Amino acid sequence: NVEEITALLDEENGTLDPRIYSDQDLYELEQERVFGRSWxxxxxxxxxxxxxxxxxxxxxxxxxxxxxxxxxxxxxxxxxxxxxxxxxxxxxxxxxxxxxxxxxxxxxxxxxxxxxxxxxxxxxxxxxxxxxxxxxxxxxxxYKGLIFANWDKNAPNLREYLGDATFYMDHMLDRTEAGTEVISGMQKWVIPCNWKFAAEQFCSDMYHAGTVSHLSGIEAGLPEGMELSDAKIPTVGYQFRAKWGGHGTGFYVGEPGMLVAIMGPKIAKYWTEGEAAARAERRLGSAERARQLMVQHMTVFPTCSFLPGINTVRTWQPRGPNETEIWAFTVVDADAPDEIKEEYRRQTLRTFSAGGVFEQDDGENWVEIQAVLRGHQARKRRLNIQMGKGRSAADNPHYPGSIGYVYNEEAARGLYHQWIRMMTEPDWDTLGPK
Ligand code: FES
Missing domain, CATH: 2.102.10.10 (Rieske [2Fe-2S] iron-sulphur domain)
Incomplete structure (x- = not known):
């Protein structure tokens, strides 16, 4: 019933009903309403x-x-x-x-x-x-190499559906007129948790990267001679919530230390210095966007996620409320030197893949939450989704959309807002971008 589903998210007070991750009836409805109508x-x-x-x-x-x-x-x-x-x-x-x-x-x-x-x-x-x-x-x-499909003949076309999110997608997909190519195969693996944990994290959660979850992984993989303090985990950055559609992204701006720590010095240099970076700057229109915006997370609603800079792309395949199959591949500028392509292949395998060190951190969090939600008391208690509430604005001179601080849950609220609209609105006449 519409009222019950709408009450699952209280945007005003910043609370979320955890049954969205575990309820079988909601899962069946989202197959029809979300996956039957989205790109x-x-x-x-x-x-x-x-x-x-x-x-x-x-x-x-x-x-x-x-x-x-x-x-x-x-x-x-x-x-x-x-x-x-x-x-x-x-x-x-x-x-x-x-x-x-x-x-x-x-x-x-x-x-x-x-x-x-x-x-x-x-x-x-x-x-x-x-x-x-x-x-x-x-x-x-x-859209710029990525293939999307939709069952619903009344859905808006893909460009309209992506809306202001394309600005942030281009940061990975449109750095050169050569476009992107895929390196290595499609990796597929299964984790026992709901798909929305993964989609939400890639949409909205830089908080975990800058606090606890990935610190030991970053420390273990630091290039020789580099200390964790050299990575200078940035405190400057932004989060974007799409005007419409549930898409979101967040990114650090400034020093490349974090990118060096995650992907190594070769990739950080390729991203921020030299001809490829200069070309990206011309194409994307500003140095801030091309060279200084780095270590970005993003989700295009509902299940397309990627990390520009790190360049892993994935789709979260639901397999029941308690299971997700992850399909992941890596993209790279098609005209990048072979050495950079090989480095991307090596580094994304090491960091974000079935056996990747950061992938393990993320999966551990999502799987544990899902296990906790087997408890009756745990499913009764609403979760906190208040971070950044009322603090985003649509007047940033560099970045379109609603923009707030990088550690934020505004984009997560946007994702669940769209999920609830898809679950409750009867058709695209009322669902579409206004
Ligand atoms: Fe396909 Fe019979 S030929 S099910």
């Missing part, structure tokens, strides 16, 4: 460069196939054979001329059209029409 990031254009290249992916719990077409366009269709419901394609990706269901052999072309049915004339009635029996098609649009 979901499935991968990067570089994952499917040639005609017939495909990835199998998910939109919520719905399996889909993403395929590059002969005319370079992209199609996304449900990975479910409309005959008796079998998964059409059971591999992670590759190149295909067609897809044949392994149950009874119905075959689909790369556009998702049903093209062959064994014993069609002998076994099916005369009014059977193959054109009516392809799998459901989703809308597909891209």
């Amino acid at each position: 979901i990031m499935l991968g990067h254009e570089a994952h499917v460069p040639k005609a017939g290249d495909f990835l199998t992916a998910y939109m919520g719990e719905d399996p889909v196939i993403l395929v590059r077409q002969k005319d370079r366009s992209l199609k996304v269709f449900l990975n479910q054979c409309p005959h008796r419901g079998m998964r059409i394609c059971r591999t992670d990706g590759g190149n295909a001329k067609s897809f044949t269901c392994s149950y009874h052999g119905w075959a689909y072309d790369i556009g998702g059209n049903l093209v062959n049915v064994p014993y069609e004339s002998e076994a099916f009635c005369e009014d059977f029409n193959k054109a009516e029996w392809g799998p459901g098609q989703a809308r597909v649009e891209t």
